[in-house]
Amino acid sequence: MAARYGVLLANLGTPEAPTPKAVRQYLAEFLGDPRVIDAPRWLWWPILHGVILRIRPPKVAKAYASVWQEEGSPLLAIGRRQQRALTARLAEETGDAIPVELAMTYGKPSMEEAGLKLREAGVERILVLPLYPQFSRTTTGAVFQRLAKALAPCPHLPELRFVRDYHDHPDYIDALAASVRDHWAQHGDRGRLLMSYHGIPKRYVDNGDPYSRHCETTSRLLAEALSLNDDEWFQSYQSRFGREEWLKPYTDETLKQWGADKTECVDVISPAFAADCLETxxxxxxxxxxxxxxxxGGRYRYIPALNDRAEHITLLANLVRQHTDGW
Structure with a gap:
């Protein structure tokens, strides 16, 4: 019997290997997406192919090699664990065998590969769940566009529903708060909490991208859940690229200043990442x-992403049930 519906988990992507060649292929697809870099193609293409893809791959490959696991890329390995855990949870809670597939916006497994598996399972309805709590045109928007491209040649389209964001979902905030509390319980004390989000160019927000507003809401709700005073936490943005101004304050500059100020202990969490990856x-x-x-600075402690924590899988399962109501 065909499944009532299927779930498509989507994340950014990863090189297939920590090598300059694989990284070059991945960066060409990623940085070639106009939703990520919206500069005119006539201007951006020579920079990307003539400079960036010649210089950056060896350096980025070295960074990937430092975090590569036996199962491969951390993002993909954790994504597979999330896929398996969500499949098991949905089966337990619904009594149905609901197919869950993982797809990447860039690289593999591709949207086409994941879609084919859902089609082979007899799925006629698909819930698309991008693993980005906060919406941005550069992430969730790119998932939507990539999926549309994958479906364009299909003679028989499935019915689709799409989770736009969950930046203020109570289960998401509860999961983040639980991860911080567990970290503090393990270490026996509290450091100043830095919430570091992946940055985007400030111009994108000026043009209407709601990403920074979503990040600020997440931070405020997490601080409230942890009963933190204003001087006990801070929000910043990481991973900027190029010379254009990105969302501020910058994470690296913040931590350099806190170090110079002789801050005794810092705990860093990256709430925008559903799975640990190169950037974390x-x-x-x-x-x-x-x-x-x-x-x-003194002690520095990173609080892992939610990954396949039980509270995270609970959130994902609840999102699935809420957005498939009536299916």
């Missing part, structure tokens, strides 16, 4: 740790 494991847990301690 290498950039936050390694690179920014170095900035903070090199500047004179």
């Amino acid at each position: 494991l290498e950039e936050i847990d390694a690179e920014n740790r170095h900035y903070f301690q090199e500047a004179g």
